[in-house]
Amino acid sequence: MSEPDLNLLFALDALLTEKNVTRAARSLHLSASAMSRTLTRLRTATGDPLLVRAGREMVLTPYAEQIREPTRNVVQEARSLLRPSPATLDLSTLHKTLTIRVNEAFVEAFGAPLIAEVTELAPHVRLHFSSKPEKNAESLRNGSADLEIGVLEGMGPEVRIQALFRDRYLGVVRKGHPLQLKKEVTTEQYAAFGHVVTRYGHQTIDALDAAIARFGLERTTVAIVPSFPAALAVARASDLIALLPASFIDTQHAATSDTVYAFELPVAIEGFTVSQMWHPRLENDPVHRWLRQLVLRVCRQVVPL
Secondary structure, eight states: OOOOOTTHHHHHHHHHHHOSHHHHHHHTTOOHHHHHHHHHHHHHHHTSOOEEEETTEEEEOHHHHHHHHHHHHHHHHHHHHHSOOOSSOOGGGOOEEEEEEOOHHHIIIIIHHHHHHHHHHOTTEEEEEEOOSSOOSHHHHHTSOSEEEEOOOSOOTTOEEEEEEEEOEEEEEETTOGGGGOSSOOHHHHHHSEEEEESSOHHHHHHHHHHHHTTTOOOEEEEEESSHHHHHHHHHTSSOEEEEEHHHHHHTHHHHTTTEEEEOOSSOOOOEEEEEEEOGGGTTOHHHHHHHHHHHHHHHHHSOO
16 A cells, blocks of 8 residues: 655645635645646545535535644644744744734733733734634634633633633622612622623623522623623613623723722622633744743733732
8 A cells, every 4th residue: 555645735734724726726836727636636545525516615525624623733733843943032033923812801901011012022023812702722723813812611622721810700880889889789789780791701600690599689681792891881881780800800990990880799609710722733832832921921910820
């Protein structure tokens, strides 16, 4: 049995990524006809069509879907091995865009100090803060994000994790709200007002509602908003109570001290750990290692573990 042509892996990765012969050819600086011939060779080697036509587009076969991530990982590992590895990382000459997948509240709380550090140490590096509409490891697996920051949930078992800091939730209302006059907010008082919640922290919200239910009470959710900053804005301009991370409130203190009041929740619920997560193929990458160390240092300066 003849040995497989490992050069085909790069073409396979391009085809599985682009799902289009012409675009795959362009990404490898080949002609479309050359890539078409390579696809034929790949079909022979794998015994699978890989790409099939569906209307005006091409789609991956089930087998192609199955091997897409392993192929991407092997190709990226190979490229990292063949890339010259400098003895020291020269940040002053590094030109790169680093993508961090985070929620809006993290950017508001930590974005400025992170950007300041990067600008000083690596002036040609650009940070791209990308939103995370859903929690999964797909962006780390396919390489569209270098790092994800948040609460560990819905990640694959292969994802690397490092704790950044511990956090907890606080109740937040506008200044002058009736609850501000209370020395200590009771469960009954907390449940008596309407609430604005975000789509984050479902486990905490469930635990909070369960704790309140033990008193025979129930919160009324009046509004659901997409982010913590949005919840803060709603609470600031209404009688609704927001549930926000203490780290976010603390870093927003200068902007909110005259407009909102934060208080401890009337029931005990566990805090949570904010972590940074990355794909194992970047574990030993010098630039990525520097980025992780930088994020850790900035977060620990703002919010101790």
